[in-house]
Amino acid sequence: MNGAQHILEAFHRHNISTVFGYPGGCIMPLYDALVDDVGVEHVLCRHEQACALAADGYARASGKLGVCIATSGPGATNLITGVANAHRDSIPMLVITGQVPSGLIGTDAFQETDVLGMALGIVKHSYLIDNADELPAILEEAMELAEGGRPGPVWIDIPKDILLTEVAQAATPTEQKPARAQTDITDALAMLRSAKKPLLYSGGGVSLAHAETAFREFAEASGMPGVVTLKGIGNAGKHNPNDLGMLGMHGSRAANKAVDECDLLFVVGARLDDRATGKLDGFAPNARMIHIDADAAEINKLRPADTALRGDLNSILEAFTKALKDAPLKIGDWQTLCKTWCTTGGFHTADNEEALAPITGPAFIRQMSRITPDDTIIACDVGQHQMWVAQHYHFDHPRHHLTSGGLGTMGFGMPAAIGAQFADRSSTVINVTGDGSFMMNAQELATIRRYNLPVKLIVLDNQCLGMVRQQQELFYNNRESQINLDDNPDFVAMARAFDIPALHIERTDQIRRGIETLLAYDGPMLLHVSISREENVWPIVKPGGSNKDMIDEPRRTNANKEQVA
């Protein structure tokens, strides 16, 4: 068995059935081995960046390891953005690239790049194989590393000659070490019980730890009002009465108000990212903090924790749940206050009922949230539409919301939707994108067509880079600079060129029918939605500003000041 065949054998052993890749010179031995392998489905994307982002989407939707493959040189460099995206959001990913033959490394050979050096800052770990006999052990270690602890991408760069060399050593699967946890919750529980206004603050770490059920049981048992980060959306489910929604730069006024007023922050699987906290000095100024995370390096990184628990979120949360079921918290007044804030300062803007009115992003997303099935997976791109989805779509599970949180990668959405559809063939998968993001990986329409994936594509088209335009309007004296996209191609014609049916809507009375048509169609379809160019995402915190200094939509400012005082 040569190195290439051994890689496929390792895939089988780890039940990896779907990989995303693009062939080329130095990875050809692996592609040659794939010809004889029927157990691994190789998804050929049209750009290596999309391979990595599709593997990322696959991992987010399934909770399993995502795998992407590319050749040396440009193949590897094209992967970089996708791998960085996975790194920033702690997505388990195995990256395999071919490298020029061992003897040519360092000679500026054709399609040679220093992949190991380039990728150092965007991987959990990386390897350059220099001995074929080490390949089996490294593959095992890489897969365990990618999924263990705080997950992340692990990159194996393999010279072509190693892929062709007979591998002597038999593979020995490494034993999965159970995650360690600090389960002595005595101090934290005492702190929680002494708080009058405790607030549950959760992030993407909940689903990364596969702790969704434990989290919900804890949230219910504690009755704490809760806020979520962008990646934590869905943690509490759709029907938790104490959920205040997303906090931060585009969070709800209610969520930010609760953070400002609370006397205890109970942080679960969140890293206190600047988009969530705003200016740290003004963040939760009256609160003590309990921080629970799998990654020790996140504790005390940006704000000192009064008590920290590191380890497996499941066992830690279960310990709290048990204690709280025996003796519930007495925080009725605080719950009531937060519910009042949620009513007056949540994401509730009135829909324009006028049939001929232009479509707004929030109105469209709210309608979509009402119509789509509960298990719908939404893969967003980056920009205004991403925030409208976060604000106005009601998610029942964090794995239903695929969004590029840390890196903010335009072009993430379509490949991620492709990956998600491979992970879950039966669920409705929708890519909600903007006209800017759509064009970043539009070539993947060919991948959707090739595999006849029933992915639904919704392009909210405001003919500009809306989020940049919005910030230029608000913070740069409305001096618009390089945001105009009014020469966009005809997106409907473009989809049809890929043999994907498409339709266009532009009026409020067309929203429902448009979405229903999309959902009813048995196959991929694109809905092109013209929306107002001037629509902004509200509220907003000025970058670097404090969350309590949120800027609201001008016409709502006075009303809100009165309501959420």
Place this chain on the structure above:
Amino acid sequence: MSQPREASKPSYTLNCRMAHEAAALERLCQVVRIRGFRISRMNMESAGGHLDIALTLEGSRPISMLQSQLEKLHTVASVDLELGDRVQSCSA
């Protein structure tokens, strides 16, 4: 015209033990740089399968933040912070 002198930043010494693998030093130095520290002195010795690296660092951020990031590196076995005549030890 002379530039105003920067206020001197705190200095620390970290002793790291890590596996002797490809790009070991690059990996270590990359983390030091991105986390806001400057290497003012470095000494490395190779013994058996590992490297012992003594780093003298300058930086205004808390050194514990860097220490915890270095400990996360898969091939780092231990990171010890010298505190005068004491050593604050942490094994990864």
